[in-house]
Amino acid sequence: MKKYTSLALIGAILAGIAGFVSLDTTSATSLITMQGTSNMHETGLMIGHVTYEVRDMDGQIKHYFQSDNVITDVGTDCSAAAIFDSTDSVCTGLGNFAYIAIGNATSASAQEVDTALDISGGGSASFGTGGGGEMARSGLIDATITAALSPTLDTVVSIASTPFTFTDLGSAGTTVTQSGLFDSGLAETGNMFAIRDIVGGLDVFSTDTLSVTWTITLT
Numbered sequence: 634m635k636k637y638t639s640l641a642l643i644g645a646i647l648a649g650i651a652g653f654v655s656l657d658t659t660s661a662t663s664l665i666t667m668q669g670t671s672n673m674h675e676t677g678l679m680i681g682h683v684t685y686e687v688r689d690m691d692g693q694i695k696h697y698f699q700s701d702n703v704i705t706d707v708g709t710d711c712s713a714a715a716i717f718d719s720t721d722s723v724c725t726g727l728g729n730f731a732y733i734a735i736g737n738a739t740s741a742s743a744q745e746v747d748t749a750l751d752i753s754g755g756g757s758a759s760f761g762t763g764g765g766g767e768m769a770r771s772g773l774i775d776a777t778i779t780a781a782l783s784p785t786l787d788t789v790v791s792i793a794s795t796p797f798t799f800t801d802l803g804s805a806g807t808t809v810t811q812s813g814l815f816d817s818g819l820a821e822t823g824n825m826f827a828i829r830d831i832v833g834g835l836d837v838f839s840t841d842t843l844s845v846t847w848t849i850t851l852t
Contacts, residue, residue, distance in 0.1 A: 679704060679712070680850045683812060683829045688796070690840035698831055702814075702847070703743045708826035711816070730826040732815045733794045733845050734770040741810040743828040749821060750811050750828065768809070769797050770820050771845075781851075790849040796842035808834035814847050 681702035687695045711724035736750035743751075752766040771794040779789040792814065799807075810831050817823025827847070837843055 678852050681827045682848045684846045686844045687835050688842050696835050702827040702829040704827045705747055705825055706745050707824050711824050730814050730816045731774045732771055732818045734767050734813045735809050736767045736811040737807045737809055738766050741830045743830045747828050750813050767821055788851040792847040794845045796844045798842055799837050799839050802839040806838040808836050810834045812845050
């Protein structure tokens with residue numbers, strides 16, 4: 634009698650296991666997903682924000698514009714190399730992204746695949762009506778880093794240029810349409826981390842100054 638009882642118990646256990654294994658794929662996946670996400674926390678997102686401020690000869694604000702940037706493919710590649718392997722050839726000339734460039738190309742269109750500011754015809758790249766490309770580039774900017782000291786705060790990097798001047802621009806003026814964040818202080822060289830179009834553009838004249846502040850938030 635005990636023999637048959639033991640066999641029946643074993644049979645019931647096997648039947649239960651078979652029933653669990655025969656759960657449809659969706660049910661099994663759901664159980665696994667719930668277990669996996671309950672103990673997982675992901676981070677590492679970079680968000681860039683750019684602010685532009687144009688002032689006249691009296692220091693009065695003429696234009697103010699702000700918008701999120703586009704982090705380029707090169708920017709993400711260089712970030713990976715800087716964090717995990719600075720000798721990797723994925724990003725040549727790896728350095729500090731501490732230089733801001735401005736440009737006046739017409740019909741500017743920022744994209745992830747961009748490696749430099751846009752170029753267009755209709756005028757000098759430096760100055761003149763119509764625009765042409767990169768106008769100027771800042772010197773080395775000493776970034777300000779605000780560390781995340783608690784789980785509720787993000788790490789914030791602020792890169793603010795000294796004001797760009799346009800003393801040689803002449804009476805015609807021009808329209809600034811783009812800016813980019815680079816790792817080189819030489820015009821039209823280096824890796825570009827991020828780029829930003831200025832929707833509608835910012836009109837500047839010889840007596841104006843333009844300040845650009847790039848804020849990168851790591852969350």
